[in-house]
Amino acid sequence: TPPASPMPPPTPRTDSPCVCGRLRRAARALTQLYDDVLTPSGLRVTQFSLLSTLARRGPLRMTDLATVAMLDRTALSRNLEPLAAQGLVRIATGTDARTREISLTRAGEAALARALPHWRRAQAQVARQLGDQRNDTLIGLLADVEELHPAVQQQPG
Secondary structure (H helix, E strand, C coil): CCCCCCCCCCCCCCCCCCHHHHHHHHHHHHHHHHHHHHHHHCCCHHHHHHHHHHHHHCCEEHHHHHHHHCCCHHHHHHHHHHHHHCCCEEEEECCCCCCEEEEECHHHHHHHHHHHHHHHHHHHHHHHHHCHHHHHHHHHHHHHHHCCCHHHHHCCC
């Protein structure tokens, strides 16, 4: 008689939903909402976020902008290309020929100002749907989740 074949391993079970999967789906839903509301401005929420960061912090080296935005350099470059093509950001050689410095142009400032009322509408829609307390709680939880990022954990102090 042939040897008995081994039993297949049991199917792994999880007793709770995958936090990462749920958060990624929620992020896609929220991104779509913001993109829809921002449509009249011509910006996507990812672009709005980069322009806002540059407006707040001033010119940044590519590496520093990637760190602040929690994006790898490839994803950051992919997001900056259309902004540079539209003249909304300037990508210049930094003090070291190997570095790039990103700055907001006057056209970028104007685009950000045009998009701001739409972004505020999206913010208000989310707060209205969640309620102020849940919205504030979510923002706090998301800050805690961002702390899980390896680059944040490696920062001194």
